[in-house]
Amino acid sequence: MAEAGIYVDSGSISQKVIAVAAGEAHTLALTGDGSVYSWGRGTFGRLGAGSVADRLFPAKIEFNSADTRKRVKIVELSAGAYHSLALSDDGSVWSWGHNTYGQLGVNGENSMVPSLVQVFHELHTPSSITNESITKTATKLQISSIKAGGMMSLAIDNLGSLWMWGNCPPQDTLPEGEFSLIKTFTPIPIWNFHGQTVVKVACGNEHIVALVSYGEKHKGDNLVCYTWGSNNHGQLGLGDTEIRTTPKIVKTFGQDSFYTAYEVACGAFHTCVLTKQKGDMVKSLCWTFGLGDHGQLGQGTIEDSFYPKIVEGIPENEWLISVDCGLFHTSVVSSDGYVWSWGMGNGLGLTESDGVDALTPRLIPCNGLKCPYFQDPIQVACGAAHTVLLANGGYKLWSWGRGRSGVLGNGQVNDFFAPSLVLWPPLEEDFKDHEKVDAEKDSREIIKIKKELNDAMKEIDLLNSKLSTMEHYANILHGLIFGRPLEEDKDVVMSLKKSLNSFDVAKEWENMLEGCDYGKLVHLEMFYGKMLAGVKDKMMKVKIKEMIMECLKTSKSVHH
Template sequence: MEGNTALSGKVVSVATGEAHSLILTGDGRVYSWGKGMFGRLGTGSEVDELFPVQVKFETCVEKRLNFVGVAAGAYHSLALADDGSVWCWGYNIYGQLGVSGENYSMPHLMDQFLELGSLGSLIDHSETKSEGPLKICSIKAGGMMSLAIDDHGALWMWGNCPQQRNKTGSSISFESSFIPIPVRDFHGHSVVKVACGSEHVVALVSAGETYKGEDLVCYSWGNNNHGQLGLGDRESRVHPEIVEMFNKDSSWDVYEVACGAYHTALLTRKRRTVDPLESVCWTFGLGDNGQLGHGTTQSVLKPEPVKELPGQAYLISVDCGLFHTSVVSSVGDVWSWGMEKGLGLCPDASFTGTDAGDAASPLLMSGYGVDGPIFHNPIQVACGAAHTVLVANDGYKLWSWGRGTSGVLGNGKTINCFAPSFVLWPPLTEDFKQPEPKTVGEESNGSKAVAETDKRLSLAMEEIELLQSKLSIMEQYGGMLHGLVFGRPFTYQDIPISLQNSGNFDIAKEWESMLESADHSKLRRLELFYRDMRATIKDKIMKRRIQEIIKECLPSSTTAK
């Protein structure tokens, strides 16, 4: 049994928005970091946070809430407590916080569910009512929409929701609603998982009344202008329809679903097979930036497998950003594809040269150290609009990469990272906490100890920030030099193995080894670089020699006069 200390540092779930991230710890706490605009971090302000900070929940009772779920839309956040209560904060223009009115910069208890009964009692107008209040057991968010699944397996939606335009037609519109709307189409079945993009929803629903392990059917509805519903056309749907590739008779068992802005990704495994590693990722929808991973930039109207992923990799998690997709396998391999090498970065924020451009096929992220994969025992991967967060090492380590402005990566910096970087976890302040005074007699000494601790913490934080600033400048300088020489961004893998192992290395030997392992194109680039460098140096030497000759001649010329 893990202690409270271990659980407080263990991340069990992560959710990412447009430019912010949320994590849930094993002891039921919620942390956030990134862009603070609209109050999406839940800190009470709109200030950006460069490191994870704990979200505080104010209740009328002294008992601390224990949270079991987090979700993030583009600019808003949700958290689910173990008592079934839903808390929301951030942007609220479409009512996605479950309340009418302005944005909230602090968590707000969504009391709409307290006034609702089960979906069964709403559909069955008999006198029989459900026992007790409605209890939510799962939450999800995307774009300007929020979703929840209750303990009866019913799905509820609020925010920018798809609605039927009129009573007789089938045309679709999107209307704001701060009151949860039940999806009545699944009555008699259980919704197990759900995901949503900008304006479309995909749900995994039990074939019978209850979920039995391998009987999930895939449904989709909403906007379909790019084929993101996987139904073979571009017609939008007001009501859920079955994605035929994954109906109740399919040989594939769908176990994960994710939605980007206009594309969808699913993870499946073969039903009734002796090989549990037969895992396949399917994508469909918009493909303009290679976010489908099919090797092209073509959009796809029906599910197609991402063929360039290894056949024997069992994929445990998938997520979609606006225009990129990432998956992680059980052994810690991470693949990304889509906009700007699968990082999700917009072109104006990207690096340039031959290595730049969108990735139409999966790229394996650099994550291997001397003793094997760095990302061992992975938990989950989550994609924001232009950044990605990975939880691994059984939840005790976090990595992030992609857009870094506004502290989106949680590493204390505001620059883009093209390779995985550490999220500062657990927060440094946790390590400096001291127990509060327990008795009146100890109160004075305790207060002094706390004050002294606060002072030491303040000085330590200032020193850390200074060191981080220096490190950031050194990384940028080293990265520029590496880019000039080798034509690509610097990554951890570029550090010589001998230096990684011992901290010492023979530069002449390493240089020779590097030349031996380089291919023709790399050798040619090095040759051109050093040729230009030699020419520049010779030119500089010549100019200085001419200046020296002129200085030598000037006194002689003056004397002669």
């Protein structure tokens, strides 16, 4: 439902955003017609725009399919730190941006435009790879969900199997106390969930969290939470800091738990899980664990937490619909449109803010006390130091936090400590609509505006010419009166600044003489002495000339 007083064309699915994603300093938006827009920092080609230039507001990304007859329609997107992923309606995976660790799923350089992850067209699901007879008749692999983390990428296929590539946690046993990520350019399957269905997944810099059915199929509340990878801050929620190379169930969200997890998000070294009471769709809770040095756990302290703990300060009657984690901050949004953030920079993720971290949830109002909530919220997404909220049923985007490189999409590069509107829909879309409706009228207007601009430029050139002439004469006049050329604004006398009508040359001359030292006075005496001598000489010459002319006249009259 649109905000009161604002008209929204519900049929315009090209202008309705259905999902957003945020990377380290870039943002992605997916529209109802399957188009993707990007803005923010362009380094490594993470915007998919064919260059490394920054974008200050949303611009469309082009997906070039081998089949030119078919338009690529994107249904899901995700952003890692410096790379991006997109999933099309036919199950194809597209990637672009940074690829040092193989997070694009190809063994090559960074990609500045979306490229197809070809390997998924050649593989079958993990459960069928070990059986040749099944492999021959197996259904072609189709990816159904994607997720990008720090420097890694994840995907879930149509049978609920999980794949990963990029800078990933190892799957083999490591020497005690050692941990190192494994670089892989080719998606590899996670074998540990055979006979189960992976439903949702998230990843931080070095750890992975997955919501998996404890039966073969996902049915209602039968989800449990698995974690694995680095655990130096307790981000696995297993009660210790030991590394896990294989997935382990977090008991708080296990099969026998009173709670069931339905959303999960990861920061660099912390984890956030949303749960509900089993069989209850009214009450939800937010749990956090892992690194807490900037208050990103929202537990009123900067201590790490090895176990999941409930985040206090969010009203119990609020149903939380979305959660995401930045580098060192966390944000959630409720179905009523209330947004809470906590962590670095007062919950904004900013390192250059007032230095105060929010250790407990801080309400982020839409319009101050006048309107503290956002209408029809859909999703919240966190970058390293910025947050994006999709609201108004998909027709408005709000952003706040670090603004450099245009990551907020509002056309500016400044930090914003309160929500600001993203420039949506894109200006180019508005122009297209106008061209369709009033092409001739717009053309005439453009010609008229160009003519007016041309006339205005001519007038400006004429005024500049006159100004130059006036400045020239002002210099001459100043030199004659005060004995030296005009030196910018400091030589413009006060009485002239106040009013041209009150300018008193005699008074200003007296003021100048009072401010001169002996050397300057001698200089002025010599200057005006020469000038006076010249004037007297000229007067004498004129007087002699007049006397001669008078004599000539007298002589002529006598002769006659």
